[in-house]
Amino acid sequence: MKAKIRILDVYTGRFTVVINENDAKKVKLHPEDLVKIESGKKTVYGDVVISNMVEEGEIGLSKDILQVHSFSQGEIVNIAPAGTPESIRYIKKKMHGEKLRKVEIESIIKDIVDRKLREIEISAFVTALEINGLDMDEIAALTVAMAETGDMLDIDRKPIMDVHSIGGVPGNKTNILVVPIVAAAGLTIPKTSSRAITSAAGTADVVEVLTNVSLSLDEIKRIVEKIGACLVWGGALNLAPADDITIKAERALSIDPRGLMLASIMSKKYAMGSQYILIDIPTGKGVKVETMEEARSLARDFIELGKRLGQYVEVAITYGGQPVGHTVGPALEAKEALQTLMTGKGPGSLVEKATGLAGILLEMGGVAPAGMGKKMAKEILESGKAYQKMREIIEEQGGNPDIKPEEIPIGDKTYTFTAPTSGYVTFIDNKAITGIARAAGAPEDKGAGLELYVKVGEKVKEGDPLFTIYAESEARLDQAIIYARRTEPIRIEGMVLQRIGNI
Numbered sequence: 001m002k003a004k005i006r007i008l009d010v011y012t013g014r015f016t017v018v019i020n021e022n023d024a025k026k027v028k029l030h031p032e033d034l035v036k037i038e039s040g041k042k043t044v045y046g047d048v049v050i051s052n053m054v055e056e057g058e059i060g061l062s063k064d065i066l067q068v069h070s071f072s073q074g075e076i077v078n079i080a081p082a083g084t085p086e087s088i089r090y091i092k093k094k095m096h097g098e099k100l101r102k103v104e105i106e107s108i109i110k111d112i113v114d115r116k117l118r119e120i121e122i123s124a125f126v127t128a129l130e131i132n133g134l135d136m137d138e139i140a141a142l143t144v145a146m147a148e149t150g151d152m153l154d155i156d157r158k159p160i161m162d163v164h165s166i167g168g169v170p171g172n173k174t175n176i177l178v179v180p181i182v183a184a185a186g187l188t189i190p191k192t193s194s195r196a197i198t199s200a201a202g203t204a205d206v207v208e209v210l211t212n213v214s215l216s217l218d219e220i221k222r223i224v225e226k227i228g229a230c231l232v233w234g235g236a237l238n239l240a241p242a243d244d245i246t247i248k249a250e251r252a253l254s255i256d257p258r259g260l261m262l263a264s265i266m267s268k269k270y271a272m273g274s275q276y277i278l279i280d281i282p283t284g285k286g287v288k289v290e291t292m293e294e295a296r297s298l299a300r301d302f303i304e305l306g307k308r309l310g311q312y313v314e315v316a317i318t319y320g321g322q323p324v325g326h327t328v329g330p331a332l333e334a335k336e337a338l339q340t341l342m343t344g345k346g347p348g349s350l351v352e353k354a355t356g357l358a359g360i361l362l363e364m365g366g367v368a369p370a371g372m373g374k375k376m377a378k379e380i381l382e383s384g385k386a387y388q389k390m391r392e393i394i395e396e397q398g399g400n401p402d403i404k405p406e407e408i409p410i411g412d413k414t415y416t417f418t419a420p421t422s423g424y425v426t427f428i429d430n431k432a433i434t435g436i437a438r439a440a441g442a443p444e445d446k447g448a449g450l451e452l453y454v455k456v457g458e459k460v461k462e463g464d465p466l467f468t469i470y471a472e473s474e475a476r477l478d479q480a481i482i483y484a485r486r487t488e489p490i491r492i493e494g495m496v497l498q499r500i501g502n503i
């Protein structure tokens with residue numbers, strides 16, 4: 001059926017196509033069906049919404065489509081039911097625990113990128129991967145398919161370094177320090193980050209408080225060739241486009257299937273042309289990887305996957321048993337990262353992890369002798385060179401390089417929890433900390449989150465402040481307080497753990 005395009009002033013997070021009720025009956029289309037829009041040689045797929053807000057002979061397009069495809073107001077196109085994508089059969093194969101062939105994985109990824117799969121099918125695919133996993137052949141095929149369905153960046157300034165955390169630990173603002181330290185040493189590090197998947201703030205969410213993270217590949221190339229670094233959101237680019245789509249499903253379920261995580265990370269590194277990659281695997285109770293054995297196995301898979309892609313990978317297994325630094329939530333973490341860069345000093349966990357990872361990269365990049373990288377990284381941080389490089393990154397990406405930590409707005413609705421008894425902090429529950437910050441509104445509300453005043457091993461007296469929750473609304477603050485009361489985010493114990501009497 002021919003139809004005239006009407007661009008709707010609405011974003012739905014999907015490629016939404018609004019069809020008039022009578023037209024829908026004519027072409028046998030129903031709500032949530034997949035519809036095919038043909039314009040010349042271009043074919044675009046969308047999800048059907050039926051409404052008489054559009055006239056017969058008209059179709060309404062959400063602006064999401066215009067972010068990827070160019071359609072003009074009043075353009076005449078052909079619409080028809082798209083039918084069931086072939087890849088659904090392959091998703092069901094994985095649901096039944098079968099191995100997928102390379103061409104089947106390519107079909108799934110292409111249909112995801114072409115928006116032929118709806119959220120329900122994508123969630124089914126992600127869930128199937130969580131339950132039945134992928135072997136190395138499947139992971140390699142998935143990684144290449146994810147990268148090659150998007151754009152690739154060609155940076156002349158070599159060698160190209162990269163760093164990426166598998167995430168999972170609250171407050172992991174580490175790479176916001178690592179990138180400027182490594183770039184200040186003269187190396188090239190075009191860092192892409194995702195938004196939060198299981199945490200309360202992804203690195204892209206945090207950096208967005210300081211500067212623009214949604215840039216084009218051409219802008220990124222210009223910036224990286226000029227200053228040697230960037231800190232951008234992978235989802236804003238047509239860089240492994242299936243990644244941000246599947247991450248939305250992961251975020252909703254707060255899962256990160258092992259095979260998909262490997263492919264998600266390495267597809268972006270492959271697309272950026274990164275040659276020397278350091279992977280951070282936070283390990284400990286309450287994060288994605290809880291044992292050293294699991295961490296070593298995952299490390300081997302990252303290194304093997306890198307070999308198959310022609311990339312040199314090293315892995316740092318890092319302490320993930322409690323939050324990194326003292327803050328959780330986009331604005332609070334940005335404040336802490338900027339403060340640490342400006343002064344060269346900050347929370348021990350943050351400085352130690354950042355200089356440790358940066359030190360490895362300096363050695364991988366050949367600018368620090370073996371074993372001297374961390375010392376060199378500390379010098380770069382303490383000298384202010386890392387802060388100067390961060391100013392360049394902020395300015396080149398469109399932010400204000402003079403931004404001060406105290407100028408960063410944080411939630412003005414606060415509540416502080418205090419120690420119910422004297423003793424020692426024996427455990428901080430990562431999942432509870434993340435849950436509280438998310439209940440407070442993070443990462444969508446940039447100013448939401450929490451600030452920790454204690455870490456494991458510290459002595460507290462009854463009534464001492466333990467943490468403060470920040471929110472941008474009373475309603476969100478109340479939710480976070482309730483969540484905090486239902487969980488035990490910070491455990492305090494004396495030396496007498498339990499008295500056993502004549503029971």
Ligand SMILES: O=P(O)(O)OC[C@H]1O[C@H](OP(=O)(O)O)[C@H](O)[C@@H]1O
Nearest residue numbers: 165167168193194197198199202203
């Ligand atoms: O913690 P969760 O949300 O599961 O994982 C997502 C985070 O981990 C990675 O961190 P980085 O960009 O390497 O610093 C991603 O980019 C993202 O910021």
Ligand SMILES: Nc1ccnc(=O)[nH]1
Nearest residue numbers: 166167194261264265
């Ligand atoms: N699954 C992922 C975890 C961390 N970072 C990513 O980019 N993707």
